[in-house]
Amino acid sequence: MGVPNASRRSVLLGLVLTGTVGGLIRPAEASAAAPPVKSPPIIGCGAWRARPPSTPVPVWDRRPVRIIVHHTATANVTDLSRGAAEFVARKIQEFHMDRRRWIDTGQNFTISRGGYVLEGRHRSLEVLRTGSRHVEGAHCTGQNVEAVGIENEGTYSSNAPPDQLWDRLRDMCAYICHQYxxxxxxxxxxxxxxxxxxPGDRFYGMLPQLRTEVADLLGEPLSDRAARRASWPLLRTDSSGPEVQAAQHLLRAAGLTVQPHGRFDERTTAAVRDYQRIHRTEEINGLIGGETWPLLVTARGTDRQEVALAVRALTPAGAVRASAIPGEEEWKRMLNAGRRS
Structure with a gap:
């Protein structure tokens, strides 16, 4: 979700629950290129007794360009009923409107552990069916106009989502991709x-599988390489390896005091927090993810020698020179190539 991790924990406490594009579909030819894709059953806001938004939700006269998958970071409940799904939807809306002071639920759609798909933000279902407009959400700052946000009930750091949820997520993603x-x-x-x-380590690790299954439903098979597209690695306490060493050199390039030994220790965490404060990122949590990495690799006026050492940590053979790096995508490729399982 597009709320800080601390806020996610607040959602958990509040619920108190127990128990990129080549060869693929382009918007102008989506209907002709892909086989018919039906919408899964979706429970609208009225059906789950959502409160009305505090102000009219913004609707943009353009298509979104991606889907962002979230998890609610709430309990992995065993009640898989529709009633439990609607209860979760109401509690999320209550938290977003009363605690976050948002105009409505932040995400466009919610999928329960029992496999029920619910409309999140008002008008998201109506607008999705047009295939040409998009309801702005509040699930991921900087992406709310660009992306459809899907919230999946549960916590998937070590557990996989249940089959019912997975199947509905796959079907919902295929329908959204087809429509837009x-x-x-x-x-x-x-x-x-x-x-x-x-959305949790386990769930995130399953996204290549999700892309593959959605592509199959659309009649556009993906290669393994395309399904496993390059992405920013998430670094945190106890991470280690060449990508950590590269991050430490980039922090040093920005003037932070940290030793480039390749272990994400307490000093590195503190340096990252300092960096996040300086750049006023949404989270000050010491994690290096999809917001801090782009800042680190595109910083100007930094120590170029340290940047070169960051490159060398990821490409020991010196295949890429710091001065030759074109931008974020090259960094992503180097960071992915440098990972060690």
Whole structure:
């Protein structure tokens, strides 16, 4: 979701629950290129007794270009009924409107652990069916006009989502991609854009599978490489490896005091927090994710020698020179190539 991790924990406490594009569909030819894709059953705001928004929701006269997958970071409940799904939707809306002071639920759609799909923000279902406009959400700062946000009930750091949820998410993503001409490669996770654990390590690791299954439903098979597109690695306490060493050199290039030994220790966490404060990122949490990485790799006026050392940490053979790096995508490729499982 597009709220800080601390706020996610507040949602959990409040609920108190127990128990990129080549060869793919382009918008202008989506209907002709893809087989018919039906909408899964979707419970509208009126059906789950949503409160009206405090002000009219913004509707943009253009298509979104991606889908962002979230998890609610709430309990992995065993009640899979429609009643439980509607209860979760109401509690999320209550939190977003009363605590966050948003005009309505932040995400466009919610999928329960029982596989029920619910409209989140008002008018999201109506507008999706037109295939040409988009309801602005509040699920990921900087992406709310660009992306459809889907919230998935539960916490998926170590557990996989249940089959019912997964199947509905796949069907919902296929329908959204079909309606808007979004390539399946543009299905991402919250952490791709923010410094957050969302949608959980296990769920995030399943996104290549999701892209593949959605592409199959659309009749546009993906290669394994396309399904596993390059992304910003999420670094946190106890992470280690060449990508950590590269991040430490980039922090040093920005004037922070940290040793480039490749271990994400307490000093590194403190340096990242300092960097986030300086740049006023949405989260001051010491994680390096989809918001802090782009700042680090595109900073100007930094120590170029440290930047060169960051490159060398990721490309020991010196295949890429710091002065030759064109931008974020090259950094992503180097960071992905440098990962060690």
């Amino acid at each position: 001409g979004i390539p399946p490669t543009e299905i991402g996770g919250h952490r791709d854009f923010k410094d957050t654990l969302c």
